[in-house]
Amino acid sequence: MQRLLLAVLLLIATIPAFAKGDNDRVSVGSDITVAEGETVGDIVCAFCSVRIHGDVSGDVVALLGSVTVDAGRSIHGDTAIMGGDLNLGEGSSIGGDVSIMAGDANLASGSTIRGSQSIFPGRFWLLLPLLPLLIPIGIIWLIVYLVRRRRYRFPVYPQGRGI
Incomplete structure (x- = not known):
């Protein structure tokens, strides 16, 4: 749990470093939307939500925001969420690990998470x-x-x- 918190705080402190690729997305305060048919690299979002209508070839990090993946879409890397929910549509998948602190994972039928899962539900974790x-x-x-x-x-x- 402390490792997850440390990782999220480290990621937030180094947000500009993630914007090194052309297809990476970084945002603070405004939502990120991956359009249908679009493939992006890594996504880092602080105080906003991520909506994935396309595919993500890297990792997704959301601080105080939710991640929503449409049906049949995928995230090939890891997913870390603090203070938000993970919503997977029918047939969607996450290829890496999932860590959620102060949120829930809402999985539709046929959706899969191939890596390990660390989920701490309940908003009181934000006080930690x-x-x-x-x-x-x-x-x-x-x-x-x-x-x-x-x-x-x-x-x-x-x-x-x-x-």
Whole structure:
């Protein structure tokens, strides 16, 4: 699980390096669509979704977006998705491994995944990268709370009674 998270973060940090081929697709924030009859290389998509009406000869990576493969189409490489779903149409295939964190795999009848599968369903996995930040955030909150509490002067009510 940590390897998958590290791989996705590394891929996001090196997005421009993936755009080296003419038929590779890289996008941040806008959806990627592979047209029918078109064959592309690798696809990297951050904060967007991938729709495959053609074929992919390389790998597909999607961060906070879904991957949809039409019926009879294929991805020849690996597929990694964080924060989205994999939707395979009837008769579609993935030739490599599939890793999904915080999403589901929706497979139609006749669709195949030839490699291994690592699927962590449930959106709570998106909070996993934020867990190391919870301790410093908690300490900062506690300091601010204690400083504000010490500065606040509680009102004195007549005869020692509250409202």
